[in-house]
Structure formats: structure tokens, C-alpha cells
Amino acid sequence: MKVTMTVNGQERSAEVEPRMLLVHYLRGPLGLTGTHIGCDTTSCGACTVLLDGTPVKSCTMFAVQAEGREITTVEGLAAAGSLHPIQEGFKEEHGLQCGFCTPGMLLASKALLEENPDPSEEEIRWALSGNLCRCTGYQNIVNAVQWTARKLQSDTAPTGASQ
Amino acid sequence: MYPASFDYVVPATLEEALETLGRYEDDAKVLAGGQSLIPLMKLRLAAPRVLVDINRLSGLDTLAEENGGLRIGALVRTKTCERSELLGGRWGTLGAAAPLISDPIIRNLGTVCGSLAHADPQGDWGSALLAMDAEVVARSPDGTRTIPLGELFQGPFVTSLEPTEIITEVRVPDPGPTAGGTYLKLERKVGDFATVGVAVHLSMDDGRVGRAGIALTAVGPTNLRATAAEEALAGSELTDAVIREAGRLAAEAAQPYSDTRGTAAYKRTVVRVFTERGLRAAAEAVGARPAGEAGQGGHAAAGPVTTEAALEETDRQDYFSGEETIAGVLDELEDKPGGPDGGER
Numbered sequence: 474m475k476v477t478m479t480v481n482g483q484e485r486s487a488e489v490e491p492r493m494l495l496v497h498y499l500r501g502p503l504g505l506t507g508t509h510i511g512c513d514t515t516s517c518g519a520c521t522v523l524l525d526g527t528p529v530k531s532c533t534m535f536a537v538q539a540e541g542r543e544i545t546t547v548e549g550l551a552a553a554g555s556l557h558p559i560q561e562g563f564k565e566e567h568g569l570q571c572g573f574c575t576p577g578m579l580l581a582s583k584a585l586l587e588e589n590p591d592p593s594e595e596e597i598r599w600a601l602s603g604n605l606c607r608c609t610g611y612q613n614i615v616n617a618v619q620w621t622a623r624k625l626q627s628d629t630a631p632t633g634a635s636q
Numbered sequence: 637m638y639p640a641s642f643d644y645v646v647p648a649t650l651e652e653a654l655e656t657l658g659r660y661e662d663d664a665k666v667l668a669g670g671q672s673l674i675p676l677m678k679l680r681l682a683a684p685r686v687l688v689d690i691n692r693l694s695g696l697d698t699l700a701e702e703n704g705g706l707r708i709g710a711l712v713r714t715k716t717c718e719r720s721e722l723l724g725g726r727w728g729t730l731g732a733a734a735p736l737i738s739d740p741i742i743r744n745l746g747t748v749c750g751s752l753a754h755a756d757p758q759g760d761w762g763s764a765l766l767a768m769d770a771e772v773v774a775r776s777p778d779g780t781r782t783i784p785l786g787e788l789f790q791g792p793f794v795t796s797l798e799p800t801e802i803i804t805e806v807r808v809p810d811p812g813p814t815a816g817g818t819y820l821k822l823e824r825k826v827g828d829f830a831t832v833g834v835a836v837h838l839s840m841d842d843g844r845v846g847r848a849g850i851a852l853t854a855v856g857p858t859n860l861r862a863t864a865a866e867e868a869l870a871g872s873e874l875t876d877a878v879i880r881e882a883g884r885l886a887a888e889a890a891q892p893y894s895d896t897r898g899t900a901a902y903k904r905t906v907v908r909v910f911t912e913r914g915l916r917a918a919a920e921a922v923g924a925r926p927a928g929e930a931g932q933g934g935h936a937a938a939g940p941v942t943t944e945a946a947l948e949e950t951d952r953q954d955y956f957s958g959e960e961t962i963a964g965v966l967d968e969l970e971d972k973p974g975g976p977d978g979g980e981r
Contacts, residue, residue: 474644491644491687494678513637515675516827518741528741533674538667538689539645581741602826603739 476538481549482506489536496520498536499546507547507576511605516522521577522546528581530603545574550583558628559583559621568617570608577604582618591622639677643686650696650775653688653802658777660686661799667691668710671738671746672754696804704810706730710750710803714743714761727808727851728921729817729837733764736819739827749803750789756859758829762789762859764819767835767849770808774801782807789858814840816921819852820910824878824897830854831897832906834886836871836914838939840922845869850882850911855890855903862886865911874919883912 477486480503487502499505511519513532520531523545551556559582569575578601585592585600597618606614646798647653650868657664663685665673676682698709699716703729706727714737717723723731737743737760752772771784788795817837821830833853839846850862865885872878892903919925
């Protein structure tokens with residue numbers, strides 16, 4: 474059946490079988506292989522994408538369910554050649570080693586910061602608890618999210634405000 | 637992993653959804669959050685011929701009090717419950733359970749009613765709502781009926797729903813003005829199924845327990861009510877002795893298996909400890925702090941419980957009683973169908 478959705482700001486449309494998982498649709502027909510398939514059992518969060526801004530595991534959703542919805546993948550983060558602040562944060566704080574979990578971590582972190590611009594370490598760890606990393610032990614990932622939170626806050630702080 | 641092929645139907649109205657179910661009966665499944673159903677389909681443990689996606693239906697996302705009771709519609713996500721300020725106080729059992737269910741990303745899609753329809757004995761919503769005497773509203777082409785949760789759960793992943801019925805909402809009756817509770821869950825890590833979960837609810841009546849609800853997760857073929865413990869609590873003051881006795885009775889009601897998450901004896905002990913701890917937290921929540929509690933802090937914390945913390949509070953002499961030798965555990969495992977993991981998750 475035909476499915477049409479907006480992926481990273483672009484309308485995409487294709488004939489798919491209803492049983493095609495969203496992650497297979499993104500990686501196959503759309504060629505967006507930044508979304509990784511990790512455990513394939515709804516556990517690891519490597520396949521996390523944003524559905525209308527909310528993190529979901531794209532291995533546990535059918536492509537047809539995204540009809541008319543807006544999907545953001547890791548490819549949609551950087552705009553006009555410059556990294557998204559959350560990507561910068563992971564780079565600055567070395568929030569990855571092998572990088573396999575990183576796309577999911579980035580998207581879950583982005584959604585967290587949109588909802589809670591100044592999360593505590595506890596809140597960051599809680600929000601990312603559906604995303605598994607087997608390299609870093611999470612400390613640098615938490616640091617990266619905190620770095621990004623600080624950057625976003627200083628970017629949006631009113632200029633000329635009295636100190 | 638690829639699920640078997642199916643037809644995908646997106647009904648515009650509940651009537652259309654029911655009509656589709658009526659046409660396919662056993663061959664159709666309702667898709668709401670999909671966070672249990674889709675993994676089952678990927679593993680080919682489920683292969684419905686038709687999926688009826690109810691996500692676009694309107695009017696099924698109510699989470700509200702009504703006439704003193706609570707209504708949770710079929711499309712209310714666990715995340716909505718987690719964030720709802722409504723689910724404190726009298727509904728504290730539900731508010732405590734929500735953030736402990738699976739992981740934050742799965743909670744974005746998973747639904748309360750879907751969890752009930754899935755009837756996993758390791759499901760957390762089942763116990764939290766069982767302790768609160770909830771019932772589901774089931775619609776079919778023939779009409780509407782309500783099913784108390786105790787009758788809904790028939791066995792592991794088996795409910796009394798007809799194939800043509802949809803749970804449109806779960807209703808929790810008015811717990812009265814002075815009520816509260818909590819949910820305690822032991823899990824190996826975030827997102828894991830419960831090793832043991834205990835839901836505790838108290839409705840108070842003039843300083844005494846009017847009605848107590850205690851329900852157990854992952855220690856039986858369904859979410860279980862600890863009926864004897866509930867009865868022992870009703871009409872009582874929440875003294876230490878009463879709480880200890882309720883813990884003992886709840887542990888007796890448990891029917892745990894030994895598996896990779898722990899031995900049966902260990903799980904039974906956790907039921908006792910959690911029941912006591914949950915009752916103390918609930919007593920505090922309703923302002924009926926049990927006598928003799930002064931200087932015994934640290935019992936009231938509701939929230940994620942680590943294995944380490946649980947062990948800390950578990951009577952070690954009980955766990956390592958000497959009766960549970962390795963040979964004894966192995967003997968017990970022999971008797972369980974499906975091997976050490978009990979044949980189910």
C-alpha cells in the first residue's frame with residue numbers, strides 16, 4: 474500500500490508492504506542508513522527516530538503507521554552543513570566510541586532538551602535509559618548532553634542582559 | 637526480523653473497527669501502541685491476518701476523573717500517565733507504576749489498555765490496576781460490557797475478551813477521599829520485565845483501613861491479587877504487626893517460578909519485603925503512619941529499586957536458609973516445563 478510521510482523535512486512516498494518496519498523503510502527505499510538496527514527486539518534504542526518530535530523505536534513500528542506524520546532521523550539533524558548543537562556536544566565531550574548507538578542517543582537527547590532545557594544528570598540518565606551504549610559507560614554521553622544544554626542556554630540568553 | 641504478511645486496516649470510526657473485527661474474528665488483532673504486539677509478530681509468535689490500527693480514532697485518549705472514579709481511554713499512552721499530575725494522591729499506585737514500565741521510549745507509544753489486553757503476567761499495569769479494583773469496558777458489534785480485571789486475566793497472555801471485542805477504556809472506581817498507594821518493582825535493569833512487582837493501594841476509613849488492594853507481578857500465571865493479605869488489612873490499624881502479617885500473607889499468595897531472574901524462594905521473599913515496604917509508603921501517603929516507625933526511615937521511597945537495595949533489605953538468613961541448596965534449586969527446575977526460564981519471559 475502507498476505511504477506518504479515527511480522525512481527530515483521532505484515529503485517521501487512509496488509503495489510498501491504493511492509488514493515493512495519503519496526502520497527498514499528508512500534504511501532501504503530511502504537509503505537513510507544512519508538509523509541503525511541493533512537488537513531488533515525493542516530493547517536497545519539504536520533505531521530511535523523522532524515521530525512528530527517524540528522518540529520512538531523504529532524497529533517497533535510499521536512504516537504504514539507513519540502515514541502523514543513527520544519523521545526525523547540523524548541525517549536530519551545537521552542543517553546547511555553545520556552540526557546540530559547536540560552533535561557538537563557529542564563531538565566536544567567525546568560522547569561516543571564506536572558510534573553505533575549514537576544516532577539514537579542524539580535523537581533521544583534532542584527530544585529531552587526540547588522538553589527540559591536544563592536537565593539534571595539524573596534526568597538525563599533517566600531519559601536515555603531506553604538507549605544502550607556498550608562502549609562509553611554513559612558518562613561522556615551525559616557530559617555531551619550537559620554541554621549541549623549549556624550551549625543552547627547561552628545561545629538563547631538575551632544579549633545585553635545585566636550580569 | 638520480518639513479521640508474517642498481514643492486511644492493514646485504519647478504521648475511521650470505532651464502529652468500523654468493530655465491524656472489521658467481526659468479519660475476521662480470531663484472525664484480526666487490534667494495534668494500539670504496538671510495543672508488545674509488534675515484537676510478538678516479529679518473532680512470529682503472533683501472525684494475525686489483519687491488523688486494525690485504532691490509533692487514528694478520536695475520543696479514546698481520555699485520562700480524567702469522573703464521578704470520583706478514573707477513566708483511562710484505549711489510546712492513553714503510558715508516557716501520558718507518567719507525566720499526569722492527576723495520578724498522585726488517591727491514584728498514587730498508578731502514578732508510581734507509570735515511570736517504571738519498560739523504558740522511556742517505549743512508554744511514548746505503549747498504552748495502558750493495550751498492556752491489559754496483552755495480559756502478560758509480568759505486566760505492571762495489570763497489578764497496579766488490579767490493586768485498585770479496575771474494570772475494562774469492552775465494546776463489540778453486539779454491545780458493551782464491563783469486565784473486572786480479575787476476570788479479564790485468564791492465564792499467561794490469555795484474557796476473557798472475545799475476538800470481536802475492543803477494550804475502549806479502563807475504569808477505576810472511586811477510592812474514597814483518603815486513599816493512596818504505590819508500586820514497587822524489582823528489575824535487573826531499566827526496560828527489563830519485573831523480577832517481582834507489588835502494587836499496594838489503601839482506602840482509609842476513619843484511621844483504619846477501609847479497603848486494601850495488593851496485587852503481584854511476575855509471580856504467577858497472571859497478575860495476582862493477594863486476597864488473604866487484603867482481607868487481613870481491612871478494618872485494621874496499620875501497626876507494624878499488621879503490616880508484617882500482610883507481607884507474610886502476600887508472600888504466601890505468590891506462585892513464583894525459579895528462572896534466570898531469581899529463585900522462587902528469593903522472589904517470594906521480595907514479595908514479602910515489597911508488600912511491607914509498600915504498605916509503609918502507602919500508610920505515610922494517607923497520613924496513617926504505622927506505629928513504631930520512628931527512626932526507621934528509608935522504607936517509604938517509591939521508585940526504581942535496584943537489586944542491591946532489595947538485597948540490603950531482604951533478610952539474608954531467609955534467602956540463604958539452607959533449604960535452597962543448589963541441588964534443591966536444580967530439583968525444582970526439573971519440575972518446571974520449558975526449562976530454567978520457565979518457557980516464557
